[in-house]
Amino acid sequence: MPSAPPASDPQQADASDGKAGETAAEDVALFGRDGAERIVDVQPLLRGKHREQAKVRLYRRSAGSDGSKQRVTEETDEFYPFFFLSDAGLLEGFPAGRYRCETLDGDGFFRHLVAVRSWGALWDAVHHVEQNTGSRERRPDELYLVGSPVQQYLLQSGRTCLKGMEPGDLHRLQLDIETRSTGDFPNAERPEDEIILVALSDNRGWERLLDRRHLPEPVLLEEMVQVIREKDPDVIETHNGFQFDFDYIRTRCQMHGVAFAVGRDGSTPRAFDSSIRFAERVVDFPAIKIAGRHIIDTYFRVMAYDVFKRDLPGYGLKAAATYFGFASEERTYVEGDQITDLWNEDPERLREYALDDVRETRQLAAHLSSSAFYLTQMLPMPYGQAARTGPASKIESMFVREYLRERRAMPRSQWGSQSVGGYTDIFLTGAVGPVVYADVESLYPSIMLADGIQPKGDTLGLFPRLLRRLTDLRFEAKRQMKVADDEHVKGALDARQSSYKILINSFYGSLGFSLSTFNDFEEADKVTRRGQELLREMIGAIKERGGEVIEADTDGVFFVPPETDAADRPVRGDADAEQRFTENLTDALPDGIRVGFDGRYRKMLSYKKKNYALLGYDGDLKFKGSSLVARSSERFGRRFVRQAVRLILENDLEGLHDLYVETRAAVEASDWPEGVRSFARTETLKDTLQQYEADVEAGERTRTAPYELARRQAGQEGRAVRKGDRISYYITGQGKGVTAFKNCKLADDWSPSAPDENTAYYLARLDRFAEKFAPFFEEHDFRRLFSPEDLFGFSAEGIELQTERHEPAGTEFDDDVPF
DNA sequence: AGCTGTGGCAGGGAGG
DNA sequence: CCTCCCTGCCAC
Numbered sequence A: 001m002p003s004a005p006p007a008s009d010p011q012q013a014d015a016s017d018g019k020a021g022e023t024a025a026e027d028v029a030l031f032g033r034d035g036a037e038r039i040v041d042v043q044p045l046l047r048g049k050h051r052e053q054a055k056v057r058l059y060r061r062s063a064g065s066d067g068s069k070q071r072v073t074e075e076t077d078e079f080y081p082f083f084f085l086s087d088a089g090l091l092e093g094f095p096a097g098r099y100r101c102e103t104l105d106g107d108g109f110f111r112h113l114v115a116v117r118s119w120g121a122l123w124d125a126v127h128h129v130e131q132n133t134g135s136r137e138r139r140p141d142e143l144y145l146v147g148s149p150v151q152q153y154l155l156q157s158g159r160t161c162l163k164g165m166e167p168g169d170l171h172r173l174q175l176d177i178e179t180r181s182t183g184d185f186p187n188a189e190r191p192e193d194e195i196i197l198v199a200l201s202d203n204r205g206w207e208r209l210l211d212r213r214h215l216p217e218p219v220l221l222e223e224m225v226q227v228i229r230e231k232d233p234d235v236i237e238t239h240n241g242f243q244f245d246f247d248y249i250r251t252r253c254q255m256h257g258v259a260f261a262v263g264r265d266g267s268t269p270r271a272f273d274s275s276i277r278f279a280e281r282v283v284d285f286p287a288i289k290i291a292g293r294h295i296i297d298t299y300f301r302v303m304a305y306d307v308f309k310r311d312l313p314g315y316g317l318k319a320a321a322t323y324f325g326f327a328s329e330e331r332t333y334v335e336g337d338q339i340t341d342l343w344n345e346d347p348e349r350l351r352e353y354a355l356d357d358v359r360e361t362r363q364l365a366a367h368l369s370s371s372a373f374y375l376t377q378m379l380p381m382p383y384g385q386a387a388r389t390g391p392a393s394k395i396e397s398m399f400v401r402e403y404l405r406e407r408r409a410m411p412r413s414q415w416g417s418q419s420v421g422g423y424t425d426i427f428l429t430g431a432v433g434p435v436v437y438a439d440v441e442s443l444y445p446s447i448m449l450a451d452g453i454q455p456k457g458d459t460l461g462l463f464p465r466l467l468r469r470l471t472d473l474r475f476e477a478k479r480q481m482k483v484a485d486d487e488h489v490k491g492a493l494d495a496r497q498s499s500y501k502i503l504i505n506s507f508y509g510s511l512g513f514s515l516s517t518f519n520d521f522e523e524a525d526k527v528t529r530r531g532q533e534l535l536r537e538m539i540g541a542i543k544e545r546g547g548e549v550i551e552a553d554t555d556g557v558f559f560v561p562p563e564t565d566a567a568d569r570p571v572r573g574d575a576d577a578e579q580r581f582t583e584n585l586t587d588a589l590p591d592g593i594r595v596g597f598d599g600r601y602r603k604m605l606s607y608k609k610k611n612y613a614l615l616g617y618d619g620d621l622k623f624k625g626s627s628l629v630a631r632s633s634e635r636f637g638r639r640f641v642r643q644a645v646r647l648i649l650e651n652d653l654e655g656l657h658d659l660y661v662e663t664r665a666a667v668e669a670s671d672w673p674e675g676v677r678s679f680a681r682t683e684t685l686k687d688t689l690q691q692y693e694a695d696v697e698a699g700e701r702t703r704t705a706p707y708e709l710a711r712r713q714a715g716q717e718g719r720a721v722r723k724g725d726r727i728s729y730y731i732t733g734q735g736k737g738v739t740a741f742k743n744c745k746l747a748d749d750w751s752p753s754a755p756d757e758n759t760a761y762y763l764a765r766l767d768r769f770a771e772k773f774a775p776f777f778e779e780h781d782f783r784r785l786f787s788p789e790d791l792f793g794f795s796a797e798g799i800e801l802q803t804e805r806h807e808p809a810g811t812e813f814d815d816d817v818p819f
Numbered sequence B: 001a002g003c004t005g006t007g008g009c010a011g012g013g014a015g016g
Numbered sequence C: 001c002c003t004c005c006c007t008g009c010c011a012c
Helices: A010-014 A025-030 A118-131 A149-156 A205-210 A217-231 A241-256 A298-309 A317-323 A336-345 A347-368 A370-376 A391-405 A443-450 A462-483 A487-511 A521-544 A575-588 A635-649 A653-668 A689-697 A705-717 A759-771 A779-785 A811-816
Strands: A038-047 A051-059 A061-063 A069-071 A083-086 A113-116 A172-180 A194-200 A235-238 A270-278 A281-289 A294-297 A424-426 A428-432 A435-440 A548-553 A556-560 A595-601 A603-608 A611-615 A621-624 A681-684 A726-731 A744-746
Touching: A172 A241, A172 A336, A172 A347, A194 A205, A194 A217, A194 A241, A194 A336, A194 A347, A205 A217, A217 A241, A235 A241, A235 A347, A241 A281, A241 A294, A241 A298, A270 A298, A294 A298, A298 A317, A298 A347, A317 A347, A336 A347, A347 A370, A370 A487, A391 A462, A391 A487, A428 A548, A435 A443, A435 A521, A435 A575, A443 A462, A443 A487, A443 A521, A462 A487, A487 A521, A521 A548, A521 A556, A521 A575, A548 A603, A575 A595, A595 A611, A603 A635, A611 A635, A621 A635, A635 A653, A635 A759, A653 A759, A653 A779, A689 A705, A705 A726, A705 A744
Parallel strands: A172 A235, A235 A294
Antiparallel strands: A038 A051, A061 A069, A083 A113, A172 A194, A270 A281, A424 A548, A428 A603, A435 A556, A435 A595, A548 A556, A603 A611, A611 A621, A681 A726, A726 A744
């Protein structure tokens, strides 16, 4: 096979400064007959601190008047964030960074072009090229895809093609393993630990696996591989399988020399470290790809769900299943440290437990993964990948597909950052009510549609078109959902509309995302600035119509509705009238902006911006914000604040004082209802220990208790502390002013028979929690309420709850400036 | 290898 | 004491 001349050395050209470099003349030889873009070179480009992006120069042939090939200059400086490969084998010397282009048929014509994301996908592509000669038969258009070519190839072949399918058409299998360990926790590398139970939800599959007494571990593993291959599932569903089950199984297989060959083509899974972000939380996990199958980890689906809901008690299988109502009453529960004993004494019970695990996983998956499933039907992404990646890469994949289809070069992403965010303000603090929450429906998408927002790099104008189309599709799906009779059809349409919603809401985020190919920070700022204006307009309209505005944040406002409306009809306290009043605010706002009614509450304790409590008409008390009750706070404090807020909203001040006195006495007596869990703090380690140490060395951060304890623990147990681990600890020593990181112990080291927590410190903590309520009382009343002195008895007589108005900063001052 | 954004609050350490 | 700065948690 003749080959094109090597591209000019990309490393020499301009690998690091990100500017367009000179182009070597011999590149011209690579232009194809059809005049489409051709790859000339591929080079790594350093971006930001640790980021690496590929930069690919694209060229277009111009048809010269004499028919000769000439480069079109205006497009030579475009850069591409993906690797382009010819599937004839574009690469040599991977991953050293210099790649040579070769053509398929010798005339400089790339017949097949595969766009590939990421180094891992590049590896896949090379593998794919080596393995699949059949791909040469396909027409180029079919190959303009983004994502791992191996996955794409499998996606297009046979039953893994999901287009036009429903989730029920897939053969799904749920997997769960139970392990026996001689230590406190399973250690996959330790020979004395072992897999004792493998539960597959398939009703015939598990029978062969559940009774291990006749199966040594290697045989069990081989049997499991065999069952999975026989069952041949399209999808394997697990809860936390990436971080536990698969990881553990793979390590055990390695240990025993068993090939974990569960791929459709008989291959073993390819593993790579990956991470995913859910709001502020970054989860690192060992991802694997099984050829021809999709892995759905319901643990991630649960976390993704909680980003919006924010009220899950935990992400474990049991907590999640209970939350969604999937845990049956007869469900078998087994603590992790009892598994080994139970296996010896009551294996039947353990079997039931393992089967309940897979049953719950199945229900979680059915409930939470359908939006990812429908997304694969519109995105160039396999199901498992759509469930594993964030929204920005999903949006981008749609853009890339269309740009490739149109044979257009992609823009380079902008440098910089967004500067404007949402408008937040608080107008009234204290106990108020009743209140109503009004919010602008889809604020940012509405603004982007109304104002024709379009990133500068988007030369095809895809951004507004796609946004409009997805909005229309969602509207249509919701309309059909309303008229559908069949519950099953309704559910499918709901999943569909929610997957549109995920994409629609991500458009704004991708504008301000520094790594997005189609980012545009000015446009992002335009959207948020307009959002601020509209929220202020809404606040103005509420005030004008007699409402008392309490708090506003980004796209919604809490307010006390007026007694009556303009026509003197009663509003406050009447659910329908309040809703009408709220929705009528739409009239005061520009076209394309709709105000929705999003809840009414009996009482609200307005504390600070983004921090408040709501008492519903059903007596349910909801907290928002981290300053009142955060998950990391000591439980006794959370409990105290929760109960105190309820008592304040119910105006039971005697009860409030009693609560304080009782809590104080319990702290002093070391009388903890839940043992150490009552007063331990639990924090998440966001960095590795190495990173922490390096930052401390560099003076960029100070020592803190959780990392110090993690370090001690790692030293003792020889276990690596991982990013995302949660550490529970408490404070020891004498006196309330101790330095925490020098006086702390792991919660597990506390003993009720010899309590050594720092009582003075925890009394001070209690007073810190009580201090939150100071703004709601006159100072001397506050002192009496939260005081242990009870010599003359306590009476709430004469104590009034206080509210306070907060003027928006800066406005009245400007008006008062004298000439 | 992967990763949507800004705004706001509490806790804690270090240094004045 | 106070202020500054960092991290973690949270709202939207």
